[in-house]
Amino acid sequence: MTRSSRPDQSLRKSQRLCRLAEIEEDEGKSLQVPDPSGGPPRELVVLRWEGGLYGYLNACPHLGVPLEMVPDRFVDAAGTHVICRTHGALFVPETGYCVSGPCAGRSLTPVAVDVDAEGWVVLTAPLPSGV
Numbered sequence: 704m705t706r707s708s709r710p711d712q713s714l715r716k717s718q719r720l721c722r723l724a725e726i727e728e729d730e731g732k733s734l735q736v737p738d739p740s741g742g743p744p745r746e747l748v749v750l751r752w753e754g755g756l757y758g759y760l761n762a763c764p765h766l767g768v769p770l771e772m773v774p775d776r777f778v779d780a781a782g783t784h785v786i787c788r789t790h791g792a793l794f795v796p797e798t799g800y801c802v803s804g805p806c807a808g809r810s811l812t813p814v815a816v817d818v819d820a821e822g823w824v825v826l827t828a829p830l831p832s833g834v
């Protein structure tokens with residue numbers, strides 16, 4: 704996860720995921736990226752939250768299923784946490800830490816993201832493997 708402060712012109716175009724403008728403020732967007740080892744595409748969620756940008760694997764630590772049931776709807780009704788729609792686990796958006804639910808005390812797996820000089824959300828490090 705990365706908190707974005709300013710565009711980084713050194714980020715490569717091949718790492719682009721989507722335009723920042725495609726992510727609603729204080730919400731998330733689900734994205735798929737190819738698995739470099741040839742496996743099925745990896746599912747990510749990128750959160751645009753209170754001025755920062757945070758990336759995670761879109762997999763609940765409880766059962767490994769995607770967090771959302773409605774496309775690009777990751778935030779709970781109170782607007783304070785990311786929620787897993789399967790059993791209601793709540794996660795701190797900035798850290799991915801689970802504060803409530805069956806996986807309390809565990810965390811979403813962070814993915815390094817940032818915004819390039821042209822407003823694209825990009826991966827800044829390889830995806831975690833074996834998760």
Ligand code: FES
Pocket residue numbers: 763764765766767768787788789790791792804805806
């Ligand atoms: S699968 Fe996410 S809380 Fe159970």
